[in-house]
Amino acid sequence: MIKFIRPAFLLVTAVFAQPSFVQSSFQKDSTFIKKIFDEALTNGKPYEWLRILSTDIGGRLSGSEGAAKAVSYTEKVMKEENFDRVFLQPVKVPHWVRGKAETAFIFVNDKKISVPIAALGGSVATPVEGIQAEVIEVQNFLELRALGKEKVAGKIVFFNRPMDPTKLNTFDAYAGAVDQRGNGATEAAKLGAVGAIVRSMTTRLDDFPHTGGMRYGVGVPLIPTAAISTNGAELLSKSLRENPKTQFYFQQNCETLPMADSHNVIGEMKGGTHASEIIVVGGHLDSWDLGQGAHDDGSGCVQAIEALRLLKKLGYTPKRTLRAVMFMNEENGLRGGITYADSASAKKEMHLAAIESDRGGFTPLGFGIVGTAEQKTRLISWQPLFSPYGLHELGKGGGGADIGPLGQQGAVLLGLIPDSQRYFDYHHAASDTFEAISKRELEMGAASMAAMIYLIDTYGF
Known part of the structure; x- marks a missing residue:
């Protein structure tokens, strides 16, 4: 009887069939990724950050007082984590009120x-x-x-x-x-x-x-x-x-008011040997006004900040420049993502990859990938490193709305894929509150993104 063998097993076998230096690299990466997950699950900070963002600030529709408070709060968080650089990027946004x-x-x-x-x-x-x-x-x-x-x-x-x-x-x-x-x-x-x-x-x-x-x-x-x-x-x-x-x-x-001033919030870890290449991880800071925007997309924002915090805490020195970006105005205009990409183009910045979390803070299952066949093959080859943490889906799916414009500039796009079954119970509704968030699931998602950043930064494309 012929038995079906999971692709992940085949990939693991292939890795260990390589010369000893490849086996050594696999072991090194596996060990470091375990440290990422251990730190996230024992000393993780995103749950408390999200509690404040959701319950103390609440709904954050573009142009609102809540959105302005969220900008100030996430800027403060990243400064407190001693990121190498934290700055605000001005964005003009629509201002619709209920x-x-x-x-x-x-x-x-x-x-x-x-x-x-x-x-x-x-x-x-x-x-x-x-x-x-x-x-x-x-x-x-x-x-x-x-x-x-x-x-x-x-x-x-x-x-x-x-x-x-x-x-x-x-x-x-x-x-x-x-x-x-x-x-x-x-x-x-x-x-x-x-x-x-x-x-x-x-x-x-x-x-x-x-x-x-x-x-x-x-x-x-x-x-x-x-x-x-x-x-x-x-x-x-x-x-x-x-x-x-x-x-x-x-x-x-409801009514539509004149365009308002707002900001993307950006925190940065400076790179070393390839500092001119940038890896972005982010979520959108704005939310609809009915609920607290916990799953959509407060979870993605705090996961992005946590991904960089985890690497910094573990003493990781990146080759490339790493950025956590809180995009403004995804819900009703995408002005934040467009502004960020336009600025990158004007400055001739080279974005190697961009990762987005905008599907809720549920159990992570993998990453959607948008890139060339060669780039996808490289990313999928890392499947054995993710499998121990339940991330078996690498490849199918897209990146995300805010990072989409960076794809037009050559960046590989990745979207964190969590379990989707409960997401639309809360999406855009008053039920999207902090109480709907699982601390452990939120931390697992942040660790998953940190692991992906580490591998892309280490090996590139």
Whole structure:
């Protein structure tokens, strides 16, 4: 009987089949990576940093007071850790505010039933008195367009396509549903709708509306748009089946203010023999305003700082310059990532690699890689060094939104891949709080990134 042998085992065998100097190198790397994980799991600091960022500062939407406090706090943390250089990089960011909490009702059999909604980021407000109209439920844009203007004009369009629960990777499920949130208002407005309501982007049935960014197309009316909780969506859909003339009311008070001044926060360990080459590790400092932004993406920010702290604590002297970057404005504009890349291009900086953590602080499983076939092969060859820590997924997947522009400048992009099953329970919702974070999982992710930085810095590409 032929037995299946795991690729990781084959790679380990291949490593130890090499000459003695390669075996020695493997042992040296394995020993140092264990020290990284031991330090992270016994003396790790990201959990306490995240507690302050989440509970003392809270929501950090671009342009807000919370975002400004987060800039000051993470700058302070990296200075206290004695990074070689800590500096702020100015960024102009959008400034959208929610205003007074939203109100929504379904009118069922002469009864008014309250349901939870949240304005989508970038949406306009309703009139002060709100909007009340009949509802048209659709699953996708093709179905909406088939109805035509005659059936849609003057109504509220309700986009109710759920994330596909059969997708084992919940990010794939998210990608298959999020077009409703991003472009639903534009598609509805083209046909004369007076408003749009979108089912929250989560696989969970609960009473938390999940906000997120939306955008308006050129030349179409700007109609107010909100996310409705999944329980609310189920109730609205049931009401429409029983009475197609069901009416919906909602009122929201959001507005877009002038662009605001903000910053990326950057901490640096200076390199030695290859100091002109830069390795970046980062997350985005901004978050939506409904929760505390613990998983999205406070966890990624503190993991990035911790990754450098771990190397510094262990006395590691990098060959290349290492940077922890707290990017501002990922959620509704990507201005931080674009500004960082533009600055790098203007200064002719050479970024060898960039690592991003923006999928929550859950158990790390591996890294997605964007690079050449040769670069991927080099990274995947390190699988045996990661396998003891449960990181078996190297290769499949992407980098991240904020580091994406660096890829256009030749940097290899890596995205930390944690277990995704619970991420969208919290994503963009009031439930994204510090209480949802596991200390150990958070520390494991930071150690994983530190180990990857060490290997890239040691061996390059």
